Amino acid sequence: MFEFENALEALLTVSLLILSISSLGLVYRVIKGPSIPDRVMALDSIGINLIAITAIISIMLKTDAFLEVILLIGVIAFVGTVAFSKFLQKGEIIEYDRNN
Amino acid sequence: MKVNDLILQTVTTLLAFIIIIFSIYLFFAGHYTPGGGFIGGLMTSAALVLLLLAFDQKTMNKVFPFNFLTVAASGLLISTLTGVGSFFFDVPFLTHTFDYVELPILGETALASTLIFDLGVYLVVVGIAMTIIQTIGESE
Numbered sequence: 001m002f003e004f005e006n007a008l009e010a011l012l013t014v015s016l017l018i019l020s021i022s023s024l025g026l027v028y029r030v031i032k033g034p035s036i037p038d039r040v041m042a043l044d045s046i047g048i049n050l051i052a053i054t055a056i057i058s059i060m061l062k063t064d065a066f067l068e069v070i071l072l073i074g075v076i077a078f079v080g081t082v083a084f085s086k087f088l089q090k091g092e093i094i095e096y097d098r099n100n
Numbered sequence: 101m102k103v104n105d106l107i108l109q110t111v112t113t114l115l116a117f118i119i120i121i122f123s124i125y126l127f128f129a130g131h132y133t134p135g136g137g138f139i140g141g142l143m144t145s146a147a148l149v150l151l152l153l154a155f156d157q158k159t160m161n162k163v164f165p166f167n168f169l170t171v172a173a174s175g176l177l178i179s180t181l182t183g184v185g186s187f188f189f190d191v192p193f194l195t196h197t198f199d200y201v202e203l204p205i206l207g208e209t210a211l212a213s214t215l216i217f218d219l220g221v222y223l224v225v226v227g228i229a230m231t232i233i234q235t236i237g238e239s240e
Contacts (some may be wrong), residue, residue, distance in 0.1 A: 068126060068134050072143070075119055079146050082108065082153050089103065094237030098156040099102075 012056050019056070023049045040084045047077030105154060112154035119147035127222055128215075137218035141225025148230055157234065168230040175223025182217045 004010040026049065029042040051073050058066035087093050123143030130136030152160055186195040198212035 065134055068129075068139075071122060072139070075122070075143065075146055078115075079150050079153070082150065086153055092237075094152050094157060094233070096157045096238070 009060070012060050016053065016056055019049050019053050023053075036088060040081060040088070043084075044077055044081045047073055047080075051077075109154045112150050116147045116151050119143060119150065123147065127218065130218060131212060131214065137221030138225055141222040142229065144222070144226050145229035145233070148226075149233055152233070152237070157237070168227045168234065170227070172224050172227025172231065175220045175225075175227060177220070178223065179217050179220030182213060182220065185213075 004013065023046055026042045026046045030039050030046070033039045033042060051070050054066050054070050054073065058064065083093055123140045126135035126143055127137060127140030128135075130140070148160075148164075151163075183194040186193060196212060196214045196217070198210050200208050201211045203209050
């Protein structure tokens with residue numbers, strides 16, 4: 001059914017498939033998840049899966065132009081998760097004076 | 101409600117430096133590889149937002165004692181002045197040039213005047229993003 005040029009491409013395609021299935025499972029958790037923290041954790045994991053997918057695709061395309069994107073998704077996913085967590089914990093994201 | 105954010109604050113103080121170094125790398129990489137003033141500015145504001153999340157507005161005002169609207173305005177001024185500067189060499193508006201310069205550590209480097217224009221873009225992006233976030237974040 002599928003024909004690959006070499007073993008590496010087959011391996012990368014299978015990895016992409018596994019990551020896609022994993023992302024689909026996380027999407028199920030985002031939709032279904034009973035509590036908000038479940039959804040936040042699932043979105044954070046989707047971001048990490050996205051990093052892996054970007055890395056594998058940049059190997060497949062034989063380019064190093066996406067290396068910045070990988071670090072960028074990591075930073076943005078972290079900031080987003082921290083912001084969400086702070087909203088869940090305190091109800092406000094940016095406070096004026098935390099000592100009172 | 102008083103909360104102890106020791107882990108978040110410790111991680112943030114370390115991570116903010118890494119993100120700012122990454123943003124400076126993106127800013128200087130823009131000429132030949134992916135990057136540039138816009139995404140560099142966005143990364144810098146991501147680091148500042150992370151500091152704003154882990155600490156508070158009052159601490160940020162103490163650490164960065166300037167109005168971010170002034171940053172945006174000075175960036176716009178720098179970008180316009182690089183455009184106006186091309187008039188002094190009798191070429192059309194916004195003409196850019198480059199030259200090979202011998203730098204102390206880096207050796208022979210091509211320095212383009214586009215970099216100054218990009219610095220303006222960088223400052224505008226940082227200023228506008230931080231102004232929007234601080235304005236929205238202000239409660240009451």
